[in-house]
Amino acid sequence: MDAVLDNAVRQFMRLPGVGRRTAQRYVYHLLRQGGEQTLALASAVEALHTKIRLCSVCCSLGESDPCGICTDSRRDASLICVVGETSEIPVIEATGRYRGRYHVLGGLLNPAAGIGPDKLTFSALLRRINPQVAEVIVALDASVEGDTTALYISRLLKPTGVRVTTLARGLPAGGSLDHADKVTIGLSLDGRVQLT
Ligand SMILES: [Zn+2]
Structure with a gap:
């Protein structure tokens, strides 16, 4: 698997309850959806890091x-x-x-x-x-x-x-x-x- 795809799969696999097959399904789903949905997900995840505080x-x-x-x-x-x-x-x-x-x-x-x-x-x-x-x-x-x-x-x-x-x-x-x-x-x- 390409390094970019493999890295994306690995990142999803770090989530609870997500195995390799599910992670691969997510990755290919995002690829089929096109850029907008992928970027929306990426920015939502990034905002967790930059906007959410203790x-x-x-x-x-x-x-x-x-x-x-x-x-x-x-x-x-x-x-x-x-x-x-x-x-x-x-x-x-x-x-x-x-x-x-x-x-x-x-x-x-x-x-x-x-x-x-x-x-x-x-x-x-x-x-x-x-x-x-x-x-x-x-x-x-x-x-x-x-x-x-x-x-x-x-x-x-x-x-x-x-x-x-x-x-x-x-x-x-x-x-x-x-x-x-x-x-x-x-x-x-x-x-x-x-x-x-
Ligand atoms: Zn409080």
Whole structure:
């Protein structure tokens, strides 16, 4: 395969769930579509790099720093909901039951995969705890990594005395927050329990 085609295939293969055959299908699809669509895709991907930044408060990814949620004075600053990824914020928002702020960890603890505490935003979370914060709601996947991370957070925040709660287990075991329906997540938020 030509170097240009081969490189394009390799880049697509770096995406989750994309194998060589799928990557080749994407590449030849783009070639058939012509320049306009290919350039539109290229500039959209480039904009992810040049226009999207990390919110210096909650560590979510978006176009502004601080993000819209952190600067929204109508939101309850006494509540911080901790999620793994920015993509999980709209999932919680869709429940319509949460009006607090967020904190994005940037992943979950997974020592086997080399993801230790230094790779996630725990220290930024700790810095946000002040007397104004009444409760930290840990809303992570119902998985080994989610549970390990929740335990780490409860130990990290213990000395601060802030109340740390977690979602009630309406979430299916092994279920990711991204895939749970909003009714289930809403109920899990309502029935949250104290993490010890
Ligand atoms: Zn923010």
